Amino acid sequence: MLVMKNTLISCTVILIMTHIACNNGNPANKKYPDKTSATDSIINSAGNTADAAYRKGARLIAANDCFTCHRIEEKTIGPSYREIAAKYHFNEGNVENLSHSVIHGSKGLWGNKEMTAHPNLKMADAKEMVRYILSLDTTNKNTIVK
Numbered sequence: 284m285l286v287m288k289n290t291l292i293s294c295t296v297i298l299i300m301t302h303i304a305c306n307n308g309n310p311a312n313k314k315y316p317d318k319t320s321a322t323d324s325i326i327n328s329a330g331n332t333a334d335a336a337y338r339k340g341a342r343l344i345a346a347n348d349c350f351t352c353h354r355i356e357e358k359t360i361g362p363s364y365r366e367i368a369a370k371y372h373f374n375e376g377n378v379e380n381l382s383h384s385v386i387h388g389s390k391g392l393w394g395n396k397e398m399t400a401h402p403n404l405k406m407a408d409a410k411e412m413v414r415y416i417l418s419l420d421t422t423n424k425n426t427i428v429k
């Protein structure tokens with residue numbers, strides 16, 4: 284009887300521990316946020332559920348005017364952030380060039396709409412935003428050159 288009781292207790296302990304182990308996946312560990320949560324989280328909670336490394340960029344995007352013309356999934360006035368992530372490899376050269384586009388504006392690369400310049404943005408902040416955008420890539424992740 285005592286043996287059975289002990290077995291029962293250890294089984295319960297193991298069950299609880301497995302449960303904890305399986306549930307420590309906090310949202311920051313999710314590499315690619317799913318559709319609705321990506322957009323909602325950035326607009327509603329300034330990127331709290333974005334991948335931890337890119338959260339600052341997500342917050343900066345939410346705090347600036349970027350969502351006037353961009354969405355994560357849908358093309359609106361500007362290309363969607365996923366489209367941008369799919370077009371450019373995630374490397375420092377592209378981070379630099381795209382940050383330059385954000386600060387100085389851009390026209391003619393994606394169509395005939397124009398991205399206004401953001402002359403008050405610091406280069407370091409623009410880079411954080413672009414890193415977040417490029418982190419949204421779901422297509423060429425195997426060819427990332429960092």
Ligand code: HEC
Nearest residue numbers: 347349352361384389390391392393394396397398399412
């Ligand atoms: C007035 C609308 C508008 C706003 C505001 C805006 N964008 Fe854009 N964005 C665009 C358009 C339109 C394009 C495509 C430009 C082109 O065809 O060259 C674009 C392109 C981009 C690109 C790709 C540039 C390239 O070289 O391919 C990035 C990255 C980007 N936007 C990020 C941002 C960020 C970050 C913000 C906020 C700081 C922002 N945008 C604010 C309209 C906007």
